[in-house]
């Protein structure tokens with residue numbers, strides 16, 4: 030690969046390079062604030078991840094739940110804790126903390142209204158505690174999708190609402206900071222490293238309207254006894270309006286790092302600033318209007334709308350293919366600069382001994398398989414085979430639990446030392462952690478995919494299922510083995526983080542930098558339409574109205590508030 034580099038400043042050498050300067054030092058207050066996000070995120074990941082092996086051991090016949098009463102009373106309480114803490118809390122707190130960092134560091138200015146962001150953060154914390162109490166007391170074992178007619182305590186819904194509103198408020202803080210920067214830097218392209226996560230925050234504002242309406246108009250009043258019944262189909266439609274873009278809300282911070290940080294870490298540059306932005310704008314448009322691909326088997330949604338969402342789902346494949354091409358090209362560029370040669374031989378020249386790099390590369394490699402699985406799910410006829418089977422958790426452990434989580438772990442390997450003024454404790458242990466996650470997840474996830482194809486249902490304690498045929502046994506055992514390796518990996522991660530946190534501060538020169546990659550072509554040469562919110566927001570709104578409008582009108586006007594919810598608690 031031969032790359033012609035544009036001189037910094039693009040074709041105009043007098044142009045000031047304000048995009049790549051990473052000279053802005055985070056203040057102590059900013060570091061503390063980002064650190065507070067990380068503490069909540071990592072604590073949630075730790076507790077949530079400990080629930081995972083309990084499930085996987087149960088699959089292999091080792092049922093530890095009876096020993097954990099009264100802390101964990103059932104498989105479903107453990108699964109709810111696992112899903113809520115890992116999929117919702119670890120991600121949301123990490124993402125808002127990381128976006129704070131990329132906003133101030135990339136824009137080289139403090140938050141415009143730091144008190145607003147702090148208010149948003151503390152609201153999220155209050156929401157988290159409010160949600161945690163009913164889950165821990167087993168009055169909200171409704172899993173992370175909280176579909177009615179399963180009914181949780183009102184505190185569960187109220188707490189989730191506060192978390193979402195808190196994340197909106199943090200988002201307003203980011204938008205206002207970008208607006209202030211743009212006023213001070215007219216005509217300058219916003220640095221990708223800040224723009225990308227802020228596009229993600231904008232997408233999140235649109236996406237979460239679904240659960241906000243669902244909770245406020247239906248689930249909260251229902252759990253408070255203000256209305257007697259609920260409409261499960263409408264609630265599912267609202268949920269998946271939020272639920273699918275939620276997966277890209279998780280993914281885009283990892284993509285930010287793959288595009289805008291990893292190239293620097295491997296000694297290279299971002300291959301195309303324009304492509305990076307284009308991918309993020311495409312996600313803003315197509316992430317939301319695809320939710321019916323989670324409802325292919327729902328009787329209340331007409332086939333035409335399922336078909337339209339299936340087509341749109343295939344369009345969400347494109348920004349990920351742009352990402353695969355651009356990120357691999359950026360990595361190759363860096364590896365060749367380090368002496369790499371050959372068609373694939375350059376891969377050896379990537380800094381595999383750096384745990385932050387290795388974690389993110391391994392995460393991206395497994396994402397290729399998670400992506401292929403996603404396309405299988407999106408196909409209407411194949412979805413009928415895998416829906417509600419163990420295949421689906423197999424898919425999302427490659428995506429959110431690896432592409433996203435392992436990348437976030439890799440990011441914390443420089444981020445936590447950076448904000449604490451320390452060095453990473455035992456990079457070798459961190460490297461072992463990344464590889465054990467990779468290996469554990471391959472074993473676990475492959476077994477779950479196969480079990481799904483053999484008809485094993487998801488969300489079921491398969492270890493003592495009387496209906497389990499013998500052919501499942503070997504795969505159930507592989508789930509347990511994978512889970513055990515992942516348990517070791519998460520313990521290593523927590524160990525490295527805690528030892529880093531309690532280690533002594535080191536000289537500033539030894540503290541890892543925030544890695545922000547330059548782009549090969551100067552960002553000023555990126556077309557201006559790739560730096561503007563307006564056209565993309567209009568396109569997103571139009572597509573939403575087309576893809577969801579008629580169905581919302583139909584389902585809301587024909588609302589069937591006929592489901593009282595069971596008068597027993599099904600998981601007990």
Ligand code: HAS
Nearest residue numbers: 276322349353356393394400403404406407416425428429
């Ligand atoms: Fe999915 C179900 C379709 C991506 C998460 N998905 C789920 C659920 C979750 C989830 C949590 O159409 C379960 C929800 C539940 O509880 O019911 N998914 C897709 C499609 C994609 C996709 C088409 N999913 C994700 C991502 C997730 C995620 C990302 C989390 C972060 N998914 C579905 C469907 C269902 C579903 C149906 C419903 C199933 C059912 O019936 O219940 C696509 O976005 C995937 C595109 C991705 C690619 C991969 C590109 C590869 C890249 C890596 C490049 C490699 C590099 C490394 C850079 C095409 C970018 C190079 C390394 C070197 C060493 C050189």
